[in-house]
Every structure is written in structure tokens, then in C-alpha cells.
Amino acid sequence: MTMQRLWALAVLLTAPLLCLSLTSSTLGLKRWSDDEHPFDTVTIAALDGSIRSRHLSLGATTINMWVPDKYGQLRDLVAGYDNLTMYLNGTRYFGPVVGRYANRIKNGTFSIPPTRYTPTNGPNVYHIPTNENNGADTLHGGTDGFDHRTWVIDAHTSNSVTYSYVDPDGREGFPGTVTTYVTYTLHNRSTWSIKMSASANSKTPILLSSHDYWNFDAWNESTSILDYNLQLSGSRVIETDGILVPTGGLQDVSGTAYDFRTARTIGSMFNDTVGFCGTGCQGYDTCWIYDELPSTEPRMSVWSSNSGIRLDIWSNQPAAQVYTCNGIQTANVTMPRKADQGGPGEIYENHSCMVIEQEGWIDAINNPQWGQDQIYGPERDYLWTSTYRFSIQQ
Numbered sequence: 257m258t259m260q261r262l263w264a265l266a267v268l269l270t271a272p273l274l275c276l277s278l279t280s281s282t283l284g285l286k287r288w289s290d291d292e293h294p295f296d297t298v299t300i301a302a303l304d305g306s307i308r309s310r311h312l313s314l315g316a317t318t319i320n321m322w323v324p325d326k327y328g329q330l331r332d333l334v335a336g337y338d339n340l341t342m343y344l345n346g347t348r349y350f351g352p353v354v355g356r357y358a359n360r361i362k363n364g365t366f367s368i369p370p371t372r373y374t375p376t377n378g379p380n381v382y383h384i385p386t387n388e389n390n391g392a393d394t395l396h397g398g399t400d401g402f403d404h405r406t407w408v409i410d411a412h413t414s415n416s417v418t419y420s421y422v423d424p425d426g427r428e429g430f431p432g433t434v435t436t437y438v439t440y441t442l443h444n445r446s447t448w449s450i451k452m453s454a455s456a457n458s459k460t461p462i463l464l465s466s467h468d469y470w471n472f473d474a475w476n477e478s479t480s481i482l483d484y485n486l487q488l489s490g491s492r493v494i495e496t497d498g499i500l501v502p503t504g505g506l507q508d509v510s511g512t513a514y515d516f517r518t519a520r521t522i523g524s525m526f527n528d529t530v531g532f533c534g535t536g537c538q539g540y541d542t543c544w545i546y547d548e549l550p551s552t553e554p555r556m557s558v559w560s561s562n563s564g565i566r567l568d569i570w571s572n573q574p575a576a577q578v579y580t581c582n583g584i585q586t587a588n589v590t591m592p593r594k595a596d597q598g599g600p601g602e603i604y605e606n607h608s609c610m611v612i613e614q615e616g617w618i619d620a621i622n623n624p625q626w627g628q629d630q631i632y633g634p635e636r637d638y639l640w641t642s643t644y645r646f647s648i649q650q
């Protein structure tokens with residue numbers, strides 16, 4: 257039992273330094289076993305020096321991603337913390353792998369096989385801790401998702417690192433043991449490839465993603481992401497309710513502020529996005545379903561004219577969630593930026609970042625009518641691959 261550690265949802269003052277506030281409403285004690293090293297970091301770089309990154313064993317998190325701008329200077333494009341302890345008590349999802357089932361699960365409940373109106377109880381009904389909206393849903397795998405687990409460094413070269421994590425049967429209520437490998441590789445010409453593979457010893461849902469907060473100027477000339485151009489090949493989005501739980505419907509993007517099939521700035525229809533990220537919220541927090549494309553075509557692209565940095569993404573995933581950091585900064589919770597992004601005096605502000613997640617259709621485990629099979633097991637392994645290519649927009 258190498259991965260075992262104690263986890264108590266109570267304020268236990270026996271180890272004050274490890275007693276940290278995890279969310280606004282939860283206090284927790286986290287104590288690791290002697291062979292776990294949550295704060296180990298690994299730095300990797302492409303052989304040609306065109307991209308460099310740093311990762312943390314806690315959550316298999318990406319802490320820094322340095323990419324050259326149009327002047328040839330490397331910039332750190334992802335939000336994070338210089339103080340690694342903040343990965344425990346700050347905003348939860350700065351750069352980790354999210355799972356075992358990312359995004360929202362309606363009422364924290366699903367069945368295997370999935371049903372449209374999941375019964376409250378039954379032999380194949382599972383309940384995951386609900387950690388959002390006063391218990392109305394589960395976000396990113398529950399109270400103690402993959403982002404807060406200590407991953408093991410399995411392999412490490414100058415341009416690649418592989419993490420693994422064994423998620424035991426029953427942890428956070430999920431059935432079956434799931435073994436996951438995540439490999440980050442940096443290739444010449446500023447290319448980041450991510451591979452996540454998982455196998456399960458009994459039937460269980462799996463939906464993983466890489467949860468990075470991007471600012472393609474590195475919070476330098478401008479902090480707003482609203483002037484970036486975005487192109488996203490999705491004709492449909494998953495319709496959600498006021499707390500962002502899928503309703504079961506799909507919406508055509510034509511004539512709406514969801515339509516990025518032709519490149520335009522993220523802010524160009526921003527006034528029409530009120531309600532898009534939940535009741536009363538302005539901005540995107542949306543799952544687009546990708547259209548069928550030749551595999552040579554990027555599925556989405558985004559670029560900033562300030563830094564000149566452009567990102568093109570290829571993925572084997574059928575959908576992408578984009579969140580425009582609506583409400584990341586509130587009156588009582590602010591996150592200091594990293595020093596290379598103007599911190600710690602400056603903070604991560606609303607709409608100063610965008611999360612881009614390649615993933616499966618969200619909450620398809622409560623929407624079998626979509627025909628997306630997200631149940632894996634001994635007969636079926638899970639595979640997620642994406643390539644992020646950075647270049648200078650001409």
C-alpha cells in the first residue's frame with residue numbers, strides 16, 4: 257500500500273503546518289506517507305530549447321510553461337503558484353490532471369450502465385461526494401480528485417516526464433481500481449504533447465483532462481484574454497443549466513456568441529455571453545463538441561497579437577471546455593501571480609486567463625442518449641492524447 261495516506265475532513269491540530277484550508281467551506285488535514293513526495297518538481301525542455309516546462313508531483317501539475325514570443329524571449333504562459341504549498345489551499349485547479357471524472361456529474365450520481373434519469377438507489381448506482389453548488393453536483397472527481405493526489409515519477413528524461421497514479425477501488429465512491437499514466441513531452445519547434453492512458457480492473461467511468469490556465473501574453477502587455485483570436489471547429493455546444501450541469505440538450509452555435517468556427521476575438525460578442533457561465537455570470541464556461549475534421553487540421557487555435565504567440569491544438573478527444581476565468585477573483589479570495597508574471601503584488605484577475613480542456617462530452621454518464629461510451633474496464637482501456645504546438649502568428 258505505497259500510496260496510502262490519511263485524509264480527515266476535520267480540523268486536526270496535531271500537525272499545524274499540514275492543516276490547510278482547501279476550499280472556502282472545507283478544512284482538511286493532508287498527511288503523506290513517507291514514500292510520497294507531493295512537492296517534487298521536474299523541469300524538462302525540448303532539445304532545441306524552444307519550449308521548457310516544470311511539473312509538480314501533486315496532481316501531476318504543470319507549474320510553468322515557457323514559450324518564445326515574437327521577440328524570441330521565453331514567457332511563462334500558465335497560471336500557478338511560486339509557493340508550492342499554495343497548490344493545497346489556493347484555487348484548486350491551476351494546471352493539474354483532473355479526474356477520475358472531470359467536469360460536473362449531476363447530483364454526484366450515475367449508474368453503470370448509464371441511465372438518462374439515474375435512480376437514487378440501486379445495485380449499480382454510485383454516489384460521488386458533491387463538492388459544488390451546495391451539494392447539487394460533483395466537480396472534477398469529488399472532494400479529493402486526481403488534482404490533489406500525489407503522483408509517482410515513473411520516468412524522466414531531459415524532454416519528457418511520466419507520472420503514474422493508482423486510484424483504489426471505492427476512493428471518492430468510484431468503482432474499480434484505475435491505473436493512470438500521464439506523459440508530458442516537449443518536442444522541437446515549441447511543441448508540447450500530452451498522453452494520458454488508464455486501465456481499470458472493473459467497469460468505471462473515466463474522463464480526464466489537463467486543466468491549465470493560459471495567458472498568451474504572460475500577463476505582460478495586457479492581462480485580458482478578450483482580445484485574443486479564437487478559432488474552434490465546433491458547430492454544437494452542450495447545453496447546461498444555471499449551475500453548469502448538462503441538461504441533456506445540445507445547442508447549434510449558428511448566430512450565437514458560441515460560434516468561433518471562423519476566427520474572431522473572444523471579446524467580440526462578450527456582451528451576449530451573460531448567463532453562459534451560469535446564472536448571472538458573463539463569459540464562457542462551455543463545452544464545444546468538435547466537428548469531424550481531417551486529422552491534419554488543428555481542432556482549435558488561439559493567438560495574441562501582443563506576444564505574437566499562437567497555439568494550435570490537435571487532440572483525439574471529441575470535445576473541448578473553455579472557461580474564461582469568470583469570477584476567479586472575488587472580494588475575499590485572490591491568487592497572487594508568479595513573480596515572472598508580475599506577482600506576488602499582482603493577482604490573477606477576472607478574464608485574465610482561459611482554461612482549455614480537451615475531453616469527452618461532459619456528464620455523458622448521465623446522458624446515454626448522446627451515444628458516448630465513457631465506461632472503461634478490463635476489456636477497454638482509456639486513451640487521451642493532445643498536441644499543443646506554439647508558433648508566432650504572422
Ligand SMILES: *[C@@H]1O[C@H](CO)[C@@H](O)[C@H](O)[C@H]1NC(C)=O
Pocket residue numbers: 279280281588589
Ligand atoms: C467569501 O465571501 C462569500 C460571500 O460573502 C462567502 O460566502 C464565502 O464563505 C467567503 N469565503 C471565504 C473563504 O471567506
Ligand SMILES: *[C@@H]1O[C@H](CO)[C@@H](O)[C@H](O)[C@H]1NC(C)=O
Pocket residue numbers: 303304444
Ligand atoms: C531537435 O533539435 C536538436 C537541437 O537542435 C537536434 O539535435 C535534434 O536532432 C532535433 N530532433 C528532431 C527530432 O528533429
Ligand SMILES: *[C@@H]1O[C@H](CO)[C@@H](O)[C@H](O)[C@H]1NC(C)=O
Pocket residue numbers: 339340341342345
Ligand atoms: C506558502 O503558502 C503557505 C500556505 O498558503 C503559507 O503558509 C506560507 O507562509 C507560504 N510561504 C511563503 C514563503 O510565503
Ligand SMILES: *[C@@H]1O[C@H](CO)[C@@H](O)[C@H](O)[C@H]1NC(C)=O
Pocket residue numbers: 277342345346347589590
Ligand atoms: C492560502 O494561505 C495563505 C497563508 O495562510 C493565505 O494568505 C491565502 O489567502 C490562502 N489562499 C486561499 C485562496 O485561501
Ligand SMILES: *[C@@H]1O[C@H](CO)[C@@H](O)[C@H](O)[C@H]1NC(C)=O
Pocket residue numbers: 363365376383
Ligand atoms: C441526489 O442524490 C441523493 C443521494 O445522494 C438523493 O437523495 C437525492 O434525491 C438526489 N436528488 C435528485 C434531485 O435526484
Ligand SMILES: *[C@@H]1O[C@H](CO)[C@@H](O)[C@H](O)[C@H]1NC(C)=O
Pocket residue numbers: 325327329476477596
Ligand atoms: C514583457 O515582454 C517584453 C518582450 O519580451 C520584455 O522585454 C519585458 O521584459 C516583459 N516585461 C515583463 C514585466 O516581464
Ligand SMILES: *[C@@H]1O[C@H](CO)[C@@H](O)[C@H](O)[C@H]1NC(C)=O
Pocket residue numbers: 523524525526527
Ligand atoms: C458591451 O456593453 C458595454 C456596456 O453596455 C458597451 O459599452 C460596449 O460597447 C459593448 N461592447 C460591444 C462589443 O458591443
Ligand SMILES: *[C@@H]1O[C@H](CO)[C@@H](O)[C@H](O)[C@H]1NC(C)=O
Pocket residue numbers: 537582583584585586587606
Ligand atoms: C470578478 O467576478 C466575480 C464574479 O462575477 C465578482 O464577484 C467580482 O466582483 C469580480 N471582480 C472584479 C474586480 O471585478
